[in-house]
Amino acid sequence: MNIEVRFAPYVLATACLFSPTLYAQDEETIAEITQAIGQLQSAKGHFDQIIREQDGYLLDRQTGEFALQRPRKLSWRIAELDQLLVSDGEQMYLYDELFEQVIVRDWSSDPTINPAAILLDDIQLEDWAVVEISGQGMKLTPLDGYSSILEIELVMTGQFPEILRLLDTTGQITEIRFSNLELDLELAPEIFIFEIPQGAEVIYEN
16 A cells, blocks of 8 residues: 655754654664563563464464573463474474474574574674664564565563564565563573474474
């Protein structure tokens, strides 16, 4: 949808006059958000994951518990699907208990493939995305036009996102809301260790 916007001359002049200051403020805010995320060492809590069409039609809803720890360690359990995702820092394991299947893939530091990398990896956001202020957080638009993710938006509350929102090329919006957060706490190492169950089908992905 194309939207035509017309500016009155004085509005355009005012925008030109103040845009450098606003841009500097945006840069400062982005730097503060990035620094806050980078200083986070660990977190755990609850999540609600909702998938919608762009018109708001609800496609799916999942809930669960998560724990994460820098660098690159993650435990993500989806209650309704009996699925567990674990990253030990090098590899990621997706275990489907119902189908007794484990998918194994290497950790990716590309947020368009693995959005968790934004929270768990030391990456320069500007290297792979256009970074803009959006409400209480920031919006990331990947530079790679071939990415399946068109936008990533983080709504921040302190060091940790309150909401992580993804828009993909199918037009679907995945919104993850975090709650019951505990930050920078000691987590048991075994949370991030996954042992492949005996008899499970194992699929290795590149």
